[in-house]
Amino acid sequence: MVFLTDLPNELLVQIFCSLDDIDDALHFGRACTVINRILKSPEFYLVIMRSIIVSSNTHRFDIRLCHILDLHRELVNYFSAGGANISAYAPTPGTTLYTLNSWETKLHECIMDCPDEIEDEQVFDTIARWQGLRVLQDLYISKELAQKDYIHPKYYSEDIFQRLDLLQNRVTESLEDKPPTSTKPNGQKRTFDAEQTSRFYSAVTCYWLYNEIRWCLSHISYSDWRVPDLLRNTLLAHLDSLTSSPLLFTLDVLSIHEFLYSHLLPLHSRGLADQQPPPTP
Structure with missing residues (x-):
């Protein structure tokens, strides 16, 4: 069985980017230490937030x-x-x-x-x-x-x-x-x-x-x-x-x-x- 935390960073970032709004990203980022590390990374944070803002209906x-x-x-x-x-x-x-x-x-x-x-x-x-x-x-x-x-x-x-x-x-x-x-x-x-x-x-x-x-x-x-x-x-x-x-x-x-x-x-x-x-x- 594959766990969410086993996914590579690139896939986790894609999951973040598909969320509906900023709150969803923040809540998902609190799920566990591994996922939170993705959101806290300066390399990925802007990519995630920019993608949500551009694509989200909200x-x-x-x-x-x-x-x-x-x-x-x-x-x-x-x-x-x-x-x-x-x-x-x-x-x-x-x-x-x-x-x-x-x-x-x-x-x-x-x-x-x-x-x-x-x-x-x-x-x-x-x-x-x-x-x-x-x-x-x-x-x-x-x-x-x-x-x-x-x-x-x-x-x-x-x-x-x-x-x-x-x-x-x-x-x-x-x-x-x-x-x-x-x-x-x-x-x-x-x-x-x-x-x-x-x-x-x-x-x-x-x-x-x-x-x-x-x-x-x-x-x-x-x-x-x-x-x-x-x-x-x-x-x-x-x-x-x-x-x-x-x-x-x-x-x-x-x-x-x-x-x-x-x-x-x-x-x-x-x-x-x-x-x-x-x-x-």
Whole structure:
């Protein structure tokens, strides 16, 4: 009988590379000393993590996110160095056809023509993002939110500050009382299984991409508002095509939007307002 630990390193690396996400690799690496030695090896670690990120459905937005974040930094550096206003080319008269400028071309390539390769630094960025977003996931499932925990500014413009006070006071009181976290009917702490974690992470990274696309386009001057709309819709449609269950995934993304902008942002709005603005254009 052949045991897993009897396999050559090359086959063990292939098993690692076929796993679904970073957590699977970390858990498999804890199986025994021999397998852990493979994961701890600098020679194999990057190969394994890069392969998982490139091939895993969970991480299907990560490569694009890495590249568009690089573009974000380029734009910040450009304007910080005193770069001139970026103007888009005017569309061809009588049509919606137009030529992309260099910045729009880079944005288009980040989404539509994204290469499958990522640099070592981007691999480590993705691993850090995977671990860091677990904090957001814990916040997402730590408490059953009611309608009163959400604030929609356009619906509550008249009493927005009163609602903010109520929301922030409720959270302060709950922290002082230290109530139990969100639980299942049997009293166990609510957690996400592997599939739910994958859906949550994919929805967050996709929504992050949506916002980066909007941010990049907002720093380009257009003479016709239909032009950025056309480009944005083209990019978003391509992102949507990467999902096998578009309706379910759209609901996941909407849930993330609701949680971030109608609960977390109002909850921490005053603290954020007291901070220095980031060095962005």
